[in-house]
Amino acid sequence: MPLLLLDLDNTLLDRAGAFRAWALEFLREIGAPERDIDWLVSVDADGLTDRWDIADAIRERYELRIPSIDIVEALHEGLVEHTKLDPLVACALRIADDAGWVPVVVSNGTVRQEDTKIRRTGLDRYVADWVISEEVGVSKPNPRIFALAAERARMRLRGAWVVGDSPETDIGGAAAVGLPSVWLHRGRRWMESRFAPTRTEDGLLPALAAVLGA
Known part of the structure; x- marks a missing residue:
């Protein structure tokens, strides 16, 4: 054996599919163009990028005022939801x-x-x-x-x-x-x-x- x-x-x-599904939903929620999915996937680097760095990159690109921790938690919950x-x-x-x-x-x-x-x-x-x-x-x-x-x-x-x-x-x-x-x-x-x-x-x-x- x-x-x-x-x-x-x-x-x-x-994991890649789960991240992409969450990212598309998140972009729609903040009113960002769907074509930005490629940018967000590249920032994630197949899960190698720290989630806090992803959150900071998102806040900077879209000039969001929401705290980074909210984006980190949204990412975590989204990955859990979409991972099957x-x-x-x-x-x-x-x-x-x-x-x-x-x-x-x-x-x-x-x-x-x-x-x-x-x-x-x-x-x-x-x-x-x-x-x-x-x-x-x-x-x-x-x-x-x-x-x-x-x-x-x-x-x-x-x-x-x-x-x-x-x-x-x-x-x-x-x-x-x-x-x-x-x-x-x-x-x-x-x-x-x-x-x-x-x-x-x-x-x-x-x-x-x-x-x-x-």
Whole structure:
């Protein structure tokens, strides 16, 4: 029974889609043109930009008088509202489980993700466990977080695969710990020269099919 170490945002859950849905609603609320969605998505940088910096950028661009904290809270609530578990993802996880794989989430982020994403979406019913960086004090690509995931599942790392969309944290982490990996390219080209994924796929479903068939 090998481990399947899975990233959370934009791997198991469509974080980019949830942000875009919130951003469109927010732009309509403040009377901004819908075409500004591309600017707001670029500011977010796929979730890498701090939410307070996003709020400050919004306030400056649209000369808003509302406090930054209100925008930060609106963003948080919007992401929670729009983050859903795709039934096909749930089905794929069930198939992997039936095939003898043990899915474990390995995510960089705050412990709040456990309630707002993993449990709220019902993802907890389809994975064996999860490890969140803030909780354990170590982040991907540090190999230690993958070892902790194996410990939590009471399994060995040997034979595990890593699946994720981040070249540095997911694929780099897999390379650091010596594990095969699948990179979800999401329309991007692989640019890293220091390491490379074992497989490249355009979504979680083909990624899991590749792992099960390996």
